[in-house]
Amino acid sequence: MAAFHWTMDYTNRNQFCYGCHIGMDTIVEEYQASIHFKNTKGVVAATCSDCHVPREFVPKMALKIGATGDIFHMMRGTITLENFETEHRPRLAQKVTDEYKANDSKQCRYCHDVNKMDFENQSRNASRRHQTMAERGQTCIDCHAGIAHALPKPAATEAAAE
Numbered sequence: 001m002a003a004f005h006w007t008m009d010y011t012n013r014n015q016f017c018y019g020c021h022i023g024m025d026t027i028v029e030e031y032q033a034s035i036h037f038k039n040t041k042g043v044v045a046a047t048c049s050d051c052h053v054p055r056e057f058v059p060k061m062a063l064k065i066g067a068t069g070d071i072f073h074m075m076r077g078t079i080t081l082e083n084f085e086t087e088h089r090p091r092l093a094q095k096v097t098d099e100y101k102a103n104d105s106k107q108c109r110y111c112h113d114v115n116k117m118d119f120e121n122q123s124r125n126a127s128r129r130h131q132t133m134a135e136r137g138q139t140c141i142d143c144h145a146g147i148a149h150a151l152p153k154p155a156a157t158e159a160a161a162e
Contacts, residue, residue, distance in 0.1 A: 011064065012049035020074060027149055034148045051107050051148065052096070090152040097141055105140035112140065 010016055021027045031037050036046040054060050073079040079088055100107070114134075119127040129143065145151060 008060075008064075012047070012053055014048050017048040020071070030149045036148045046111065046148075050110065054106070055110065085152075093149075093152050097145060100141035101139055108140040108144070 018028055031048070036051070038045070053063055070079065114130055117130055119131060122130065129138075133139065133142075
């Protein structure tokens with residue numbers, strides 16, 4: 001049990017994630033430049049796993065097992081430095097966006113609770129949007145896509161669709 005717990009903890013650390021993603025493209029650099037990593041208020045940074053790994057046991061295990069497929073493709077050479085941005089990033093970004101929409105941006109809500117927001121300190125537009133997002137059928141990702149990672153370039157997205 002101790003080894004299992006250590007493995008789960010270790011594979012949720014940023015350094016583990018960076019092992020594959022640093023140098024793969026600009027994902028790590030984008031995250032490190034984002035407000036989720038570095039901010040003026042000194043708030044503890046959100047880690048890769050805070051946004052990308054469910055906290056519930058079964059969904060967490062499903063994700064970790066599924067992620068081994070990416071490792072397999074990297075070792076096999078079907079995901080490389082040369083083809084990640086154009087062939088894989090658009091597909092993976094869409095997959096994450098679809099997951100966030102399907103689960104009402106559950107990972108965002110681990111830290112961000114609309115009911116605890118100070119609407120007085122938000123712009124009028126942001127305050128209105130946050131207060132009416134549920135009735136408009138929207139979730140966090142609808143407005144905040146690209147907040148920690150840049151969205152794939154449109155040309156890359158079109159090429160991946162073809």
